[in-house]
Amino acid sequence: MELRLNTEATAELxxxxxxxxxxxxxxxRTPEIDGIDHPRVLSYLDVLARHASVGEKVAxxxxxxxxxxxxxxxxxxxxxxxEQWLAEWGIDQEYRAPGALMLPEPxxxxxxxxxxxxxxxxxxxxxxxxxxxxxxxSLRHHGVKMWGGVSYKRIDDxxxxxxxDGESLCLAVDNVIICAGQxxxxxxxxxxxxxxxxxxxxxxxxxxxxxxxKRAIRQGAELAAVI
Ligand SMILES: Cc1cc2nc3c(=O)[nH]c(=O)nc-3n(C[C@H](O)[C@H](O)[C@H](O)COP(=O)(O)OP(=O)(O)OC[C@H]3O[C@@H](n4cnc5c(N)ncnc54)[C@H](O)[C@@H]3O)c2cc1C
Numbered sequence: 001m002e003l004r005l006n007t008e009a010t011a012e013l014x015x016x017x018x019x020x021x022x023x024x025x026x027x028x029r030t031p032e033i034d035g036i037d038h039p040r041v042l043s044y045l046d047v048l049a050r051h052a053s054v055g056e057k058v059a060x061x062x063x064x065x066x067x068x069x070x071x072x073x074x075x076x077x078x079x080x081x082x083e084q085w086l087a088e089w090g091i092d093q094e095y096r097a098p099g100a101l102m103l104p105e106p107x108x109x110x111x112x113x114x115x116x117x118x119x120x121x122x123x124x125x126x127x128x129x130x131x132x133x134x135x136x137x138s139l140r141h142h143g144v145k146m147w148g149g150v151s152y153k154r155i156d157d158x159x160x161x162x163x164x165d166g167e168s169l170c171l172a173v174d175n176v177i178i179c180a181g182q183x184x185x186x187x188x189x190x191x192x193x194x195x196x197x198x199x200x201x202x203x204x205x206x207x208x209x210x211x212x213x214k215r216a217i218r219q220g221a222e223l224a225a226v227i
Pocket of ligand 1: 026202203205
């Protein structure tokens with residue numbers, strides 16, 4: 001077996017293979033909102049992978065798992081000590097009260113954040129059953145506003161214009177971060193098939209919706225066992 005790291009797989013490089021497994025992942029989906037090209041708009045990849053600088057007032061469009069992760073990333077305080085973490089969550093290591101609980105210390109938020117979704121209802125319902133409450137509680141500690149039933153009108157120099165509960169308002173944010181779903185990255189599929197290779201799609205390249213690592217790994221293992 002030959003392993004090539006730090007190499008972009010191109011059609012030329014893959015010419016002559018009988019079978020090719022495309023595990024190229026996803027591309028973030030860009031929603032159609034007036035002003036989506038405004039300089040204050042970032043994708044979650046800009047923030048998490050390209051370390052874009054993010055302002056103090058931020059709206060996140062899309063409150064799925066990635067939206068929650070981005071929100072937590074933006075409010076997290078690097079170098080937080082264990083003592084600070086215990087105080088924030090109201091945990092008393094001296095066990096002076098039942099359950100080792102004490103009043104949590106109020107958090108001074110690092111940023112003002114709005115986590116928004118189009119779907120009516122409270123954001124976070126689709127998060128994992130055992131950990132979802134932690135993500136929601138953590139964001140509440142940091143004063144993050146989690147709003148459902150939002151429709152997006154436009155983005156301009158004033159900020160993000162939305163409608164919620166029949167009311168029009170403008171969130172005067174520095175940045176709008178898009179976490180509004182993903183689409184499969186199959187950019188090599190057609191050309192590889194033209195070259196005569198049989199192409200198999202797995203993971204995000206197969207289905208981008210509701211993707212989790214478990215499915216991607218299972219598809220890879222099952223395919224490897226049959227080809
Ligand atoms: C912020 C965030 C949080 C997440 N949290 C969770 C979680 O808690 N639990 C969970 O199960 N899942 C989570 N996921 C989803 C998880 O990352 C995906 O399900 C999983 O990575 C999908 O695997 P994949 O192999 O399809 O694609 P990826 O892991 O995206 O891998 C595709 C790789 O192919 C590379 N590539 C693309 N084209 C080429 C090319 N031409 N040549 C060479 N390389 C190429 C890409 O650069 C990328 O490295 C999260 C995703 C994000 C973004």
